[in-house]
Structure formats: structure tokens, C-alpha cells
Amino acid sequence: MTTSTVTAHMPVVDDDLAAQRFRVHRSAMTSPRIHAAEIERIFAKSWLYVGHESEIPDPGDFVRRPVGGRPVFMVRGVQTGNVNVFHNTCTHRGALVCRQDSGNSKVFQCFYHAWTFDSEGQLKGVPDRDAYAGGVNFDELGLKRVERVESYRGFVFASFDPDIVDLPTYLADAKDYIDLVIDGCGGSVEIVRGTNQYSFAANWKLLVENSIDGYHAESTHDTYFKYLVSIGTDLRGGVSGRAVDLGNGHAVIEYSSPWGRPVAKWEPLFGEDARTEIDRLRGDLDARHGEQRAHTMAEVNRNMLIYPNLIINDIMAVTVRTFYPPAPDTVDVTAWELAPANELPALRQRRLDSFLTFLGPGGFATPDDVEALESCQQGFASGGVVWNDISRGMGRSPKANDEEQMRAFWRRWQQQMGAAADRSGVQ
Amino acid sequence: MTTAASQQATAIRQHVEDFLYAEAALLDAWRLDDWLQLFDEDAKYEVPCNDAPDGDPARDLMLIDDNYTRLSARVARLNSRHAHREFPHSRTNHQVFNVRVDLLGSDVSVTASFTVWRFRAGRSSCYVGRYRYRLRQSDGGFRIASKRAELDMTDLHSVAEVAIIL
Numbered sequence: 001m002t003t004s005t006v007t008a009h010m011p012v013v014d015d016d017l018a019a020q021r022f023r024v025h026r027s028a029m030t031s032p033r034i035h036a037a038e039i040e041r042i043f044a045k046s047w048l049y050v051g052h053e054s055e056i057p058d059p060g061d062f063v064r065r066p067v068g069g070r071p072v073f074m075v076r077g078v079q080t081g082n083v084n085v086f087h088n089t090c091t092h093r094g095a096l097v098c099r100q101d102s103g104n105s106k107v108f109q110c111f112y113h114a115w116t117f118d119s120e121g122q123l124k125g126v127p128d129r130d131a132y133a134g135g136v137n138f139d140e141l142g143l144k145r146v147e148r149v150e151s152y153r154g155f156v157f158a159s160f161d162p163d164i165v166d167l168p169t170y171l172a173d174a175k176d177y178i179d180l181v182i183d184g185c186g187g188s189v190e191i192v193r194g195t196n197q198y199s200f201a202a203n204w205k206l207l208v209e210n211s212i213d214g215y216h217a218e219s220t221h222d223t224y225f226k227y228l229v230s231i232g233t234d235l236r237g238g239v240s241g242r243a244v245d246l247g248n249g250h251a252v253i254e255y256s257s258p259w260g261r262p263v264a265k266w267e268p269l270f271g272e273d274a275r276t277e278i279d280r281l282r283g284d285l286d287a288r289h290g291e292q293r294a295h296t297m298a299e300v301n302r303n304m305l306i307y308p309n310l311i312i313n314d315i316m317a318v319t320v321r322t323f324y325p326p327a328p329d330t331v332d333v334t335a336w337e338l339a340p341a342n343e344l345p346a347l348r349q350r351r352l353d354s355f356l357t358f359l360g361p362g363g364f365a366t367p368d369d370v371e372a373l374e375s376c377q378q379g380f381a382s383g384g385v386v387w388n389d390i391s392r393g394m395g396r397s398p399k400a401n402d403e404e405q406m407r408a409f410w411r412r413w414q415q416q417m418g419a420a421a422d423r424s425g426v427q
Numbered sequence: 428m429t430t431a432a433s434q435q436a437t438a439i440r441q442h443v444e445d446f447l448y449a450e451a452a453l454l455d456a457w458r459l460d461d462w463l464q465l466f467d468e469d470a471k472y473e474v475p476c477n478d479a480p481d482g483d484p485a486r487d488l489m490l491i492d493d494n495y496t497r498l499s500a501r502v503a504r505l506n507s508r509h510a511h512r513e514f515p516h517s518r519t520n521h522q523v524f525n526v527r528v529d530l531l532g533s534d535v536s537v538t539a540s541f542t543v544w545r546f547r548a549g550r551s552s553c554y555v556g557r558y559r560y561r562l563r564q565s566d567g568g569f570r571i572a573s574k575r576a577e578l579d580m581t582d583l584h585s586v587a588e589v590a591i592i593l
Contacts, residue, residue, distance in 0.1 A: 193479055226507075227500045361589050
């Protein structure tokens, strides 16, 4: 792993194992200097999620989107069938060459001077090519690939760092949890059509914490639990489980919950006639993976952070969420729903339904998370208090409503930021 | 269109407009229990994702896909002190225009443009899009069989989320 060679004298992350106290200096969320360093040291030096292979099943299929704040596009090559990820800029004078969010095309033509590239990035057309003297080598002027591109179980990642470790090494123990999600879905998944794209006024790391925070569920999401009760869900089991540090900044909380899971835990929301089908799905998992692993797939929820900015939450439905900070106090979020490929229509309907009760900008929970995180950011401006406390559960085997998973993130963050996250003189 | 038919369509459109203005007034006054009374018990309230305005809730991810049960729960949530994003409530201004109606037997299919302004804690945001209603005529008035709000914004970056009812 890339680590900073210079460590901070007064680290922003105060990890006091002896006192069992863990604090983060609030400048981590407010300082423009720290934000600028994050772009260079974290977003330019990590594996970042681009998209899922199921979004571009056929040759020439493409999607464009920002990755690490930079416009790129992902296209399935017509000749090779490979997933290519290109910087979205013409090698001539800079204009975007892919100007639609998604589609299918054999060629990508820059409209400015009509330079044309194929789906493998090769420069195929230059009007008036004869006007160029010998010094220009058109073979070298193909679309620029993002430095590194690899995928794991269909999740495509890219890195702007040519020297980064390979993706499987980077993902460390998070691989096992990605496997649980995908294998629980029958081994083959797809992104459902429809994207949640929203922004709010808080630091991106507050969303990291919030996405894997078991402690806030009961207090912040009271209205969601009331809704579950109103449709007949039994809340008595509560939320219980553990937090696991997966290495390299990745972490997960895994826990049982009162809500149902489309694969494969029945709840009243799904309706009586869904019981048979959900029992069948559970039986399939038992047969294929053994009772213990099937139990984990079907009944255990997973909120997982893939460092630094990918969340895969396998809860009442599966959501994939990535985000980027255009400023210290702003975060842009893109989220999708992941589902088993070729799912039966009735099952898909229930899964979609289950997603919307809790998740998304129109759900019963996400708006209140947005309010909580904006409220924290506003509170930081008050001053007087300079530390956030992230100590919950230190000194015991970490539970799902402790904060060990956040500490795993913050430790890696401090390591990667090095001297750039030093609280002496930070503004 | 004969004059008589045209007069009838105009009359219905005027009734529909009055109904939509009254609905908007209930929303702006946060009289959500009264607003819910406008819906039939098999009604739907839908908001598709920005990048899939034609989204089908049976197949596609939506922002909101409420049946009457969930719509009632949405109202209960927004009436409580625990819908933190909407406590205290935003001030809203639901504006409806470009109303067009189509008669489908006894039902009326309505499309209209909307802007919904939302103001809270010193910030303003604006939702712009198209309503599609299916209204049922009953007792000289209308009941909502379905309401769908399709957003014209390409994403929710400028509005953060959809905690309010559009």
C-alpha cells in the first residue's frame, strides 16, 4: 500500500490505545488545506469505483460519469469485449468525447474538430490529416486510458495511480464480503435502471461514518421503525452484531435486524404469498452454500465500506453508493440498486419496494441522514469544541453499534494523509 | 371538436385546475391529513428517478413508489416531530400550470407542469417537472387514483433530497 513517508507530528486522528480514546479533530471536516490534500493523496491514490459490468453488457455499450471528480467513461470494446475506462477528453484540444450519460456506440467523435476514436480508444479519423507534418504521431493520440483498471466480481474500479497495488490485494478481506453479497444473489447481479444522484452540505467523511453507523439507527430513523411496526414487523430482535476491520481502511458491520431481506428473510411487507418463494430461495442457498453460509447470506445484514468512497449495503435491499467532495463542506452522491440478474418479476417488485421504504432521497431514512450530517457540519462552525469522539466500543469485542469500523477508516486516512493531516496550524 | 364537446372539455379543465390549486394549497399549508383524503385507497403516488422519467415501478428504481399504505405512513412521518429533515417544516409553494386534460370514460387523465419552491433554514430549492394524474369523478368532484411527478432536473444536486411531497 502507498503510505506517506512523513507522518504528522500532531495527527488530526488522535488514536490513544492506552486510554482507549479515539478522537478526530474537526479540521478534518472543515479545512480547505486538508481537502486539497485529500484530492492528491487519497482520491488520486486509491482504487475508485467506476461502475458495474452489467451496465455495459454489449460491445459498444458505454456509461460516462465522474470518478474521483474527473470525467471518465467506461465502454465495452467492440473488438476485444474488454471494459475500457478512458479519460473523457479529446487528445487534440480537450473537449469531452463522450457527451451522453449512457448508450451504445462504435465510435466517439469529438464534435469540436471531428476527431474520431473507436471503442478501444484508437484514433480513427482526423479531418485534413495531410495538413500535419511528420512530427505528429496519430498512433499515440488515442484516448488516454485511466492508469489502472481492474474489476472484482463485476465491480469495475480505476486508479489514477500507476503504481498502486493490484485490486485483489487492495480489497483485502473486503473480497469475502463482496462474495457474500454476490453469491447470496445467486452469483450474477445487475444494476437496476434508475440512479439516485444528490448532494448535500457536509464533509464526505461524515457520509462514510453514517453509511456504516449502527449506533444512529434507532434515534435518527425512529419514523422508519414506526412504519415497520405499523405494517406488522416484530422489532423485538432489535439490531445486533459486530464490526469487522477488513484491512486497508475497509470495514463492515454485520448484524441481524427486524426488517426483511429479499434474499431470503420474510417480513410482513412482502405479503403472505411471498413466504413460499422466499423459503425456496433460502433452501437454494442452503443447498448451494451449506446451512451456515446460507444463514449469513440470508439473515445477516452487511454495511460495508470499501475505502475510501464506496459503500455496499446489503440490508433490506442492496445499494451501491459512491461519493466525492467538490469542496470540504459538499458531497456529491451517486447510488444504485443492485439485484440478482434475471430475477423473477414478483421478487424484483418486492426488492424495489423494500429498497424504497428506507433508502434513497425519497425514502423514509436518507433525508434524515442528510439532515444529521448537515447539522454536524453546521455545528462544527460553532467552534469551542474541536474534537469528534469515535471511541465507542474500544476495549471490547466491537459490536455493530460501536465505532470500530469508523476507526478502521480513520486510521487508514491518517496514514495516507501523513503530514498533510496535522492539526498544528491547520485552517 | 364540436363546440359542445370543446365547451365540455374547457369546463372539465377548469374543474381540474380548481382541484389542483386546492390540492396545492393543502400541501403548502401542511394539511397533510386533509390532502391524503383526496386519494382513493387503491391510489399510487410515484416519483421516478431523474435519469429515468419514464421509470416503471415494477422494474426500475424510483425515488418514490407509494401505495396508499406507504403514502399514509409518509404523511404520519411528516406530521411527527421525528422526520428530522422536515422538522421544522419547509415553507413550500406548489405552482401548477399548463394543465391539459383527456377524458377516459369517467376518469380524467391530466398532465400539468409544476414548480415546487422549498425554503428552509435560509436556503431555497426548486423542483421542476410534470405532473401526471389520473382523477376519478365522484359526487361532482374528483378523487386521485394516481399522481406521478416526473422531474425535469437531470439530478437532485440542487435540492438534496425529496423529503417533501411534490
